[in-house]
Amino acid sequence: MSRENQQMPMRSVPTARQLRLGTELRRLRERAGLSSTEAGRLLGTNQTTISNIEASRLGVSAERLRALARNYSCADEALITALIDMAAQRKRGWWEEYREILPTGLLDLAELEHHAVALRTAYIAHIPGLLQTPEHAREIFRQAVPLLSPPDIEHRVSHRVKRQAILYRDKPTPYTAIVHEAALRMRFGGPDVARGQLQHILDMSEHDHIKVLAIPFDAGSFPSSGQSILYAVGPVPQLDTVQLDTEHGSELLDAPAQLESYRIVLDRMEAVALTERKSRDLIQSIIRALKGK
Template identity: 45%
Template sequence: MPPRGQPTARQTRIGAELRKLREASGMTSAQAAASLGWERPRVSHIESGRHGVSGERVRHLAAHYSARDTAYVDALAKMADDHTKGWWTAYKDVLPPTMLDISEMEHHAVYLQSMQMLAVPGLLQTPDYARSIFVNGSCQLSPNVIEQHIEHRMARRRVLSGTNPTPFTAVVHEAGLRMRYGSRDIVRSQLRHLLEVQENPSVTIRVVPFDIDAFHGYAQSLLHAGGPVPRLDTIQVDNAYSLEFLSADSQLVQCRALIERASAVALTPVQSNDFIHKVIQEL
C-alpha cells in the first residue's frame, strides 16, 4: 500500500506515539527495522503517520519496545483500530485539513477544556458572532467559504449535546466577553447564548475578570482534549495565522499548568453567570 499523502492529526499522533516508544527503548529506526525484519522506510512511514497500523500491530511494536504501560498500549491500539469516518469528512474538499482535525479531536475526547483570552470559544459561538470573526479576520476568505466555516463550526457543537455529551469547561477572560466582534447586538446575543448553554449540565463557563492580576500564559488561547489516558491528551493552540496540535509530554505538562492557573483565579460558574449578565447590561 502506498504511503498516505497527507495523514490526519490523529494518524500522525499514532505514529508519533510509536516513535516515542521506540526511542524510549533506545533503538534507532534502523535497529528497529532490522530487528523486525522490515525495510527501514517502513518504520519511518509508520512513525510519520503515512502508513496505517492495526491495533494488533501496535501491540506487537509496543511489546517489541518493552512498553509496560498496559492502559496506554490498550488505548493506543484501540485508537489505531478506530476508523470512524465522521460528519467532518463531508468538508474535506472545502476546508483546510486542520479544521477537520479539530472536529475529529473533539469527537474522540473524553473531556474538553478551553482557555480563551480574546474571544468566546468556538464551541460556544453563535453563527453571527463566528461570521464576524471570519469576516474581520486576517485571512481573506470568500463569502461561500466563510459560510462553510460557520456551518462546520456550528456542527462541532454536537459533542456538547445528545445522549452522551462530552464534558466541556471553558475559562474565558473578560476581554473575550467584551471584545467587539460585530455589532453590540451580535455581542449581546452571543453572551445571552453563553447563559443558555451554561444551563447544560455538561458545560461549565468560568470568567477571569480584568481585576485579577496577570498570570503566566495569560495571552495564550488553547483547547485541551482529554484522551483515554493522560499520555494521549492533545492540546490545540491558536496562532496568528494557523493552529497547531501539541502532544509532547513537556508540552502537555506546560499547557495543563496554564489551564490550572487560569482556573485557580477564575470566578465560580455561578459568579461567572452573574458577571456575564453584568457585561450584557454594560454593552
C-alpha cells in the same frame, strides 16, 4: 511485501490523529533504545516499514501494534489499548467533507475535539468556538485577513456549528471554558448579536458537563494572557494534546513537558477566575448593560 502491508495502502495525506499515532510509536521505540532497523528486524520486517508506520504513511493492525509494544517493553495496557483504538478508527469523520474547502488545521481541530475525553479552553479576546452562536461566528469570519468570500464564510460557520455537536451527543464531552471579561464585553456584530451570544453562554453553562469560568478585569495578571489555549484530554495522559491558534495557523503540541506546562497554566488561570455562579452573575451584568438597564 507482507500480506498485511499489501492490505494497507500507503497514505498520501495522514490526518493529525494518524500522525500522533506514529509519533507515539516512535517515542516507545526510542525509549526502548532501538533503531528503526532493529525494530524492523524484531518485527520480521525492515526499517522502511517501521519508518512508514512512524510517519503515518502506513497503517498498523492491532496485532502488529501489540507486537511492537512487546518489542519495546511497553506494559502500559491502557496506553496500548488507546493506541489500538486510534489505529482502528479508519471511518471518515464528518469534517472530511470540508477537506478541499477549509484549511487542514480546522479539520485537525474538529478531529481532535471529536475524540477528546474532555476539553479545557482559555480565551482572552474571543468567545470559545464551541460556545459561539452562528451570528457571532459569522461576524468573526467577516473580519478575516485576507477577506473571505461569502461562500467561504458560510463554510466556516457551518463547520464551527458542526464542531459543537460534541456538547450535545448522548455522552457529551466534559467542557471547561475560561473566558476573560474582555471577550465577554466585545460587541461583535452589535448589541443584539452580543446579547444573543452572552445569553447562549449562560444557557450552555447550565448543563452539568459544561463549566464556564470568567476572569474579571480586576483579577490582575495571569499566565498566557496573550493567547488562546485548547487542552484536549486523551484516553490516557500520554495522548493529551494542546492546540494553539497562531498567526500562521493552528499548532498542535504533544511533548510531555509541553503538556505539563499547559496543565499548570490552565490550573493557574482557573485559580484566578470567578466561580461558576459569579461568572454567570458577571455575564448577566454585561447583558443588562447592553440592554441599557
